[in-house]
Amino acid sequence: MSLTENLVFHVQPGGCLKGTFRVPGDKSISHRSIMLGSLAEGITHITGFLEGEDSLATLEAFQSLGVSIKGPVNSEVTIEGVGMHGLKAPDAPLDLGNSGTSMRLLSGLLAGQGLDITLVGDSSLSGRPMRRVTEPLRLMGAQVETTGQGTAPLVIHPVKRLKAINYELPVASAQIKSCLLLAGLYAEGETTVSEPAPTRDHTERMLNGFGYRVRRDANRISVSGGGKLTACDIDVPADISSAAFFLVGATISPGSDIVLEHVGINPTRDGVINILRLMGADIEILNRRDVGGEPVADLRVRSAPLHGIDIPEDQVPLAIDEFPALFIAAACAEGVTRLTGAEELRVKESDRIQVMADGLAILGADVTPTPDGIVIQGGPLAGGRVNSHGDHRIAMSFAMAALRAQGEIVIDDCSNVNTSFPGFIGLARDAGLTISASEEN
Numbered sequence: 001m002s003l004t005e006n007l008v009f010h011v012q013p014g015g016c017l018k019g020t021f022r023v024p025g026d027k028s029i030s031h032r033s034i035m036l037g038s039l040a041e042g043i044t045h046i047t048g049f050l051e052g053e054d055s056l057a058t059l060e061a062f063q064s065l066g067v068s069i070k071g072p073v074n075s076e077v078t079i080e081g082v083g084m085h086g087l088k089a090p091d092a093p094l095d096l097g098n099s100g101t102s103m104r105l106l107s108g109l110l111a112g113q114g115l116d117i118t119l120v121g122d123s124s125l126s127g128r129p130m131r132r133v134t135e136p137l138r139l140m141g142a143q144v145e146t147t148g149q150g151t152a153p154l155v156i157h158p159v160k161r162l163k164a165i166n167y168e169l170p171v172a173s174a175q176i177k178s179c180l181l182l183a184g185l186y187a188e189g190e191t192t193v194s195e196p197a198p199t200r201d202h203t204e205r206m207l208n209g210f211g212y213r214v215r216r217d218a219n220r221i222s223v224s225g226g227g228k229l230t231a232c233d234i235d236v237p238a239d240i241s242s243a244a245f246f247l248v249g250a251t252i253s254p255g256s257d258i259v260l261e262h263v264g265i266n267p268t269r270d271g272v273i274n275i276l277r278l279m280g281a282d283i284e285i286l287n288r289r290d291v292g293g294e295p296v297a298d299l300r301v302r303s304a305p306l307h308g309i310d311i312p313e314d315q316v317p318l319a320i321d322e323f324p325a326l327f328i329a330a331a332c333a334e335g336v337t338r339l340t341g342a343e344e345l346r347v348k349e350s351d352r353i354q355v356m357a358d359g360l361a362i363l364g365a366d367v368t369p370t371p372d373g374i375v376i377q378g379g380p381l382a383g384g385r386v387n388s389h390g391d392h393r394i395a396m397s398f399a400m401a402a403l404r405a406q407g408e409i410v411i412d413d414c415s416n417v418n419t420s421f422p423g424f425i426g427l428a429r430d431a432g433l434t435i436s437a438s439e440e441n
């Protein structure tokens with residue numbers, strides 16, 4: 001986004017959501033499909049790929065690393081895998097835009113390639129913590145430098161070989177886990193990562209799908225270096241993190257009745273359903289099925305009155321990206337909702353605790369941010385002008401809040417909605433939200 005451009009959402013108050021529709025493909029799975037497809041032997045064909053800026057940044061990075069990738073056309077991508085050792089040094093730094101997943105997973109995947117590579121990102125990504133990946137990578141013998149503040153650019157220098165480590169994750173993070181498992185593919189010996197709590201396991205599932213053995217023993221996940229990946233077809237389910245806006249929107253707006261089709265409901269991602277149900281939401285899980293190693297279902301959601309809860313801490317990593325939307329649900333619930341154990345929210349695309357607290361306060365909600373969470377007292381929401389601080393999930397969450405607000409909600413700095421949810425405005429409008437967007441200076 002240029003300095004003067006400001007994509008502004010205008011959302012009229014009231015209404016409800018109706019219809020049957022499918023939100024775009026899962027961002028986490030889309031990233032991983034490009035990474036593993038590129039390193040595989042053979043042709044990988046992907047359907048349902050997310051054509052959002054984040055997953056496209058990963059796709060373009062692998063094109064710059066010499067991989068022939070066709071698409072996306074109608075969300076289909078075809079990759080001619082180059083094998084584990086077929087990547088080429090890029091001509092320029094790889095620009096990963098706003099995408100933390102791209103940068104952290106690539107730092108591990110590229111650390112053992114024997115190539116000089118620099119990873120850069122936009123101003124948000126350049127402020128996010130990277131030592132969480134570079135420190136354990138250094139223990140593996142990698143040379144990956146950060147700035148003095150521990151941030152991007154990441155400069156990767158070639159090393160002869162990586163060695164396996166046994167690493168206890170200091171935070172429940174699928175990005176750190178995946179970074180180290182991907183580096184482990186290139187390490188001598190068996191790399192083991194222990195997680196303090198379960199986090200999304202798409203990397204492990206997809207490695208299995210590409211024929212690479214991953215061992216899980218309680219909270220310990222291990223891979224041995226030196227194997228190979230065999231190409232396969234991947235059908236990416238709809239992203240539960242994008243579905244979350246509609247789960248909340250339909251729940252809070254009386255008269256709503258929607259079906260969200262083909263949503264990934266992996267048990268390491270379903271915290272948003274569990275938390276909303278604990279608050280009283282009416283969400284039915286229909287047609288459960290398995291698609292390429294990932295559980296998928298259609299979700300029927302009807303409006304229901306919500307009550308505040310203490311959010312169980314074991315649900316936090318399972319709903320980590322859905323808290324902006326869940327805070328809107330809490331603001332519309334009767335009583336108090338308390339979130340604890342979620343300090344990771346402060347280092348996402350924005351400080352999601354502070355930015356949501358500021359926006360909710362503008363709408364008249366009674367909110368108290370804490371170092372690791374927030375306390376929200378439900379009540380009526382007024383209209384007002386809030387700032388998403390360039391964070392896609394904040395922008396879409398406040399758009400849904402208008403369904404229960406008493407006046408128009410205007411949301412600044414929304415262009416990054418395209419990182420995870422291209423077509424959000426059209427889909428939301430078709431479902432019943434009165435939303436428009438304009439460029440302002």
Ligand SMILES: O=C(O)C1=C[C@@H](OP(=O)(O)O)[C@@H](O)[C@H](O)C1
Pocket residue numbers: 027028029101172173174175176178200320321344
């Ligand atoms: O591995 C992934 O695809 C992701 C992991 C999560 O990050 P952390 O591992 O930093 O919690 C999540 O917030 C992000 O949107 C996607």
Ligand SMILES: C=C(OP(=O)(O)O)C(=O)O
Pocket residue numbers: 027054098099100101102321348349393420
């Ligand atoms: C945190 C997110 O993504 P990333 O870390 O990949 O930027 C997100 O999509 O909410």
